[in-house]
Amino acid sequence: MTEPTNDPRKPPPEQPRFEPEIIPPGESRDPMGTRIFIDQNTTERIFVGRIGPAGMFMMALAIGAVIAIVLVLLLGAFLLWIPVVGLLIAAGLVMGILRPLFSRGR
Secondary structure (H helix, E strand, C coil), X not given: CXXXXXXXXXXXXXXXXXXXXXXXXXXXXXXXXXXXXXXXXXXXXXXXXXXXXXXXXXXHHHHHHHHHHHHHHHHHHHHHHHHHHHHHHHHHHHHXXXXXXXXXXX
């Protein structure tokens, strides 16, 4: 077992760059809605704002547009198969009508 030594080549421990903010209980967060995330190497600031009536309207409009596009695509795929199924039914009917003509020899 080795004992720690005071090695002069070892750098001193790094002091924190920022002092931690202590928010007492009952206090709300930053009124501007700013969140700060501190990592070992980087610091990022993210602003989280409240959505107003215009923003809510735009979000509802965007969600409605996405739903409308999906609905049009699904209906288009369904409508594409209607003629295919109709042709298969028509081919079956024609073959049923023409079958006695092809089975004369039996």
